[in-house]
Amino acid sequence: MHSFWQDLRYGARMLLKTPGFTLIAVLTLALGIGANTAIFSVINGVLLSALPYPQPEQLAMVWCDNRRQGIPDDITSYPNFVDWRDRNKTFQGMAGVTSDRYNLTGTGEPEEIRGATVSINFFQLIGVNPALGRVFTAEEEQPGRDKVVVLSHSLWQRRFGGDPGILNKTISLSDETYVVVGIMPPGFQFPENTEIWGPLAPDEGMRSDKARFGFFLPVVGRLKPGVTRAQAQADLDVVANQIEKQFPDMAGYGVNVVPVLENTVGPIRRALMILFVAVLFVLLIACANVANLLLARATVRQREVAVRAALGAGRWRIVRQLLTESMLLAFLGGALGVLLAWWGLRLLVDLSPANIPRLENIRLDGRVLWFTLALSLLTGLIFGLAPALQTSHLKLSEALKEGARTGAGGAGGRHAQRIRGIFIVAEVALTLALLVGAGLLVRSFWRLQHINPGFKTDHLLTLRVTLWGSKYRQGGQAVSFYDRLQERLAALPGVVSASATSDIMLRRLATSAGFTIENRPRDPGELALELPFDRAQPNYFQTMGVQLLRGRAFTAQDTRENPRVAIVNETFVKRYFPNDDPVGKRFTFGGGGPNARWITIVGVVRDTKRQGVDQPVRIESWMPLAQMPSGSMDVVLRTTGDPLALSNAVREAVWSLDRDLPIPSIQSIEQILSERVAQRRLNMLLLGLFALVALVLAAVGIYGVMSYAVTQRTHEIGVRVALGAQTRDVLRLVVGQGMTLALAGVVIGLIATFILTRLMTSLLFGVSATDPITFASIAVLMLGVALAACFIPARRAAKVDPMIALRCE
DSSP states (O other), X not given: OHHHHHHHHHHHHHHHHOHHHHHHHHHHHHXXXXXXXXXXXXXXXXXXXXXXXXXXXXXEEEEEEETTTTEEEEOBOHHHHHHHHHHOSSEEEXXXXXXXXXXXXXXXXXXXXXXXXXXXXXXXXXXXXXXXXXXXXXXXXXXXXXXXXXXOHHHHHHHHTTOGGGTTOEEEETTEEEEEEEEOOXXXXXXXXXXXXXXXXXXHHHHSGGGTTOOOBOEEEEEOTTOOHHHHHHHHHHHHHHHHHHOGGGTTEEEEEEEHHHHHHHHHHHHHHHHHHHHHHHHHHHHHHHHHHHHHHHHHTHHHHHHHHHTXXXXXXXXXXXXXXXXXXXXXXXXXXXXXXXXXXXXXXXXSOTTSTTGGGOSOOHHHHHHHHHHHHHHHHHHHHHHHHHHHOXXXXXXXXXXXXXXXXXXXXXXXXXXHHHHHHHHHHHHHHHHHHHHHHHHHHHHHHTOOOSSOOTTEEEEEEEOOSGGGOXXXXXXXXXXXXXXXXXXXXXXXXXXXXXXXXXXTTOOEEEEEEXXXXXXXXXXXXXXXXXXXXXTHHHHHTOOEEEEOOOOTTOOTTSOOEEEEEHHHHHHHOTXXXXXXXXXXXXXXXXXXXXXXXXXXXXXXXTTOTTSOOOOXXXXXXXXXXXXXXEEEEEESSOGGGGHHHHHHHHHHHOTTOOOOOEEEHHHXXXXXXXXXXXXXXXXXXXXXXXXXXXXXXXXXXXXXXXXXXXXXXXXXXXXXXXXXXXXXXXXXXXXXXXXXXXXXXXXXXXXXXXXXXGGOSSSOTTOHHHHHHHHHHHXXXXXXXXXXXXXXXXXXXXXXXXXOO
16 A cells, blocks of 8 residues: 555656646546546436336336337227236236326416326326325226326425415316325426326226227336236237237237336437447547557656666556556546536536436436546556556666667657557547548438428417316317407417417327228228328418418318318328329218218328428328317417517417416427427537547547657658658658558548448438448548648658757767
């Protein structure tokens, strides 16, 4: 231990003697370690930290594997849920958990609260008890006795001031009276962001087999101890096959078991791991740079090391001393890296889209700090070992010569030059990999931004309006409200037109149903497809700027008293009427039959990317709101100027009709589209930033090595110039040496990147993972930067005065 502290004190003194070297090395390491610490903090918070429930690894979402629409995690119906729950052998229990919305009034401004309607065993299944009060009883699973709720801790604090007296008191939700029976502990919000829970009370219609296709219910289950996901999946596959044999129309609907954590973070896992690999590359490049600095510094210290060896210090003793100095550098870089990570993490969280799961868990906790400590230790070994071994391998007789030129000893010889060359090749290869990855994301995002969504995105404002309470229970009342709202909004100054639709941006799990086309029998060997449908007011397509290709749009005459009509998109026509005019053709939801309510196609509109510009177009249909009433609609306005400037006027127009209606958000369509690609934008920015840092480090590394090489070869260059070498000859000599290393790095990097970028396929859109344009342009860029880094030292070498270079040392 005494010798360790001696090495530590000596190493600190040596670093203080060369503050410039120490500062550059520490800053370089801090960039690499800080980036790794920040990204690991995100991975730790999002992917690695356990869910806040007992035995969270036993919790799994049980989804309907909807092969008809290609949705492996679809919701299911209540009868299917009951069969899964009662027939399986691998789950302790299952609970239905359907998302809901409530309009909270009577305690301030009306507020739309995100809620869930759950089976009465839900809280026991999750394993979390209320902080106050109780959860639901068996009697409250019956319709009419289900007007009870449990509040989240955050809602209790925000709207009721944390008053425990709210228990067993009534509150007004969606124009109905509910009794508060419990308060959950802080942090419990399952499903994500839920603030209020009510009991699932299915009526006889929901329980009957006729409701098998009434999909509305997500399901969560808890596996029995020791049961694996694969065993549970196999068990429920048997149940699904039994259901299909019993109900042949259920063909194409399987079961998919997904752990709750995987279900939550699955969509972001690959992006985070790619970013983690990227920052590891940055750290390796930083290590290569510092290793080269240490090798150059070793040349200056070779006489010191030789004297120590001559006085009896063994090679391991010298290596230990040099590694101690490397560790000091690494720990200083780690300490500064933690500060950079703390600052960068705050910025990263601020830039992250709100839909990133578990964002509240991201912080610099004990696990992250231990990771940083271990990373600093490993980093010190990585960049310090090779220079230490090289420095300790000296020829004492040469190193101790009074007039020995720099480079005569081991530290400056050919072996050290080869090591420096290997580091440069590795830096170039790693940097090229990062640049190609960033280039692919940039090209992908550029393509996303230039896709035509099928409607005019500018000057569009939208808001969600949900009608609550008994006064809107009749469909005609909802239709009348939206008609009056449309008139008031259209009359506002700066509004060109106004309309409404049930879903302005098509959700992944859209409202849909099986359908039958008139006089066209279904192919028994083909799974029946489902048709997503929305409601729309007249003037909707004109307001959105969606082109009408055939037929007509909806009019005020499309009421419940008149024949039912629909408008479909191009993809629907291409699939079902490729050689016919669809206008005038009829279809119905369900299987047809003598009592079928047929719907006539009156128009065809251009395909739109409502599900997202990076998603394929699906078949779609629209019905007039007057013929298929809905209490929840997306209102849309086309304006002459900035749409958000009308936000207050729009709110007042809604509240002039009903003061109790909450308006959760008013957004422009451009904001919504931007949010849809926010995760891709963040991935591009982060990987681009890391690639830029790597490029700068690589350029500095190449420049440093070539500058050092010029210094080492000053005598040789002086001889060449004295013997008649021209400027171009010296330039060719120095630049050729550097470019050989850079070219080797580019070749190795291209080969490795060709393999690695295939892992990025899911993050790309409209660009191949092996896109030749990106690969070629990045290779040229890398060689250009390397050429610039080589040229500056080469110019200095070409100006060497042979008289000075040949002067006796």
